[in-house]
Amino acid sequence: MLKIEGISKRFGGLVAVNQVSLAVKEGEIFGLIGPNGAGKTTFFNMLTGIYKPNEGTIVFEQQQVQGVKPFRIAKLGISRTFQNIRLLKDESVLENVMVGMFGKTHTGLWSAILGLGSAKKEEELVKEESRKILELVGLAGLEDELAGSLSYGNQRRVEIARALVSKPKLLLLDEPTAGMNADETNEIGELIRKIRKNGTTVILIEHNVGWVMGLCDRIAVFDHGEKIADDEPEKIIANPAVIEAYIGKEDTEEVNKFAAN
Numbered sequence: 498m499l500k501i502e503g504i505s506k507r508f509g510g511l512v513a514v515n516q517v518s519l520a521v522k523e524g525e526i527f528g529l530i531g532p533n534g535a536g537k538t539t540f541f542n543m544l545t546g547i548y549k550p551n552e553g554t555i556v557f558e559q560q561q562v563q564g565v566k567p568f569r570i571a572k573l574g575i576s577r578t579f580q581n582i583r584l585l586k587d588e589s590v591l592e593n594v595m596v597g598m599f600g601k602t603h604t605g606l607w608s609a610i611l612g613l614g615s616a617k618k619e620e621e622l623v624k625e626e627s628r629k630i631l632e633l634v635g636l637a638g639l640e641d642e643l644a645g646s647l648s649y650g651n652q653r654r655v656e657i658a659r660a661l662v663s664k665p666k667l668l669l670l671d672e673p674t675a676g677m678n679a680d681e682t683n684e685i686g687e688l689i690r691k692i693r694k695n696g697t698t699v700i701l702i703e704h705n706v707g708w709v710m711g712l713c714d715r716i717a718v719f720d721h722g723e724k725i726a727d728d729e730p731e732k733i734i735a736n737p738a739v740i741e742a743y744i745g746k747e748d749t750e751e752v753n754k755f756a757a758n
């Protein structure tokens with residue numbers, strides 16, 4: 498489904514991602530792990546068109562997408578969430594999810610402003626779809642609450658719902674469990690499995706190594722902008738280069754988490 502060959506991203510003299518190649522199959526839950534600053538988010542930003550790679554190719558379903566504008570990539574079926582929660586806190590949960598359909602609706606701005614029938618009908622369809630997605634992510638009944646009034650875990654679910662409402666083929670999640678407790682984290686794992694079952698392939702960036710090992714079919718490890726491993730979880734955990742990447746870091750919290758597995 499996704500084939501990446503030799504992509505790099507440089508910021509001045511800093512090489513954030515260095516010649517990374519990677520392939521993701523349809524239906525997979527694919528994990529990206531690695532110490533802070535390893536280049537994971539930059540990699541996501543290239544996949545979604547926020548950054549243009551300095552070199553290399555990204556092919557999504559037979560189409561080259563490197564350097565293509567973000568809204569066009571979204572239209573091809575790649576959707577994402579961000580590391581920091583980005584909700585319209587003073588708008589309802591339902592409205593926040595409806596925003597995810599922007600760019601997918603067909604009636605024009607004037608029809609919407611003039612309240613013409615076609616725009617109204619489309620809005621109803623978007624609402625209906627958004628409600629269905631909210632049910633899928635476990636937020637049924639909270640449609641009319643203000644997004645900012647929800648718990649942190651539920652705000653993350655709203656973000657996932659917004660990314661899902663356009664029915665993406667590929668969903669990119671940037672640290673979906675950041676700031677969550679163990680129960681919330683496990684629930685997000687269940688949700689990701691459900692999303693995959695519904696036909697969406699998932700790539701996620703995570704720091705919670707133990708959790709990601711139990712969830713993903715395959716994991717790639719980044720360190721200093723390079724991909725140092727790409728394998729099934731059991732093999733990743735036993736890979737000396739991966740252990741070295743974590744043990745070699747001063748970030749003891751990450752090392753401990755890794756060693757605990």
Ligand SMILES: Nc1ncnc2c1ncn2[C@@H]1O[C@H](COP(=O)(O)OP(=O)(O)OP(=O)(O)O)[C@@H](O)[C@H]1O
Binds near residue numbers: 531533539540
């Ligand atoms: N827009 C930018 N301009 C300059 N440097 C950047 C930019 N974006 C990222 N970087 C640098 O590129 C490197 C990789 O950062 P990136 O955010 O991709 O890492 P990461 O693996 O996602 O880290 P984390 O887990 O902490 O989010 C870092 O050194 C970072 O400071």
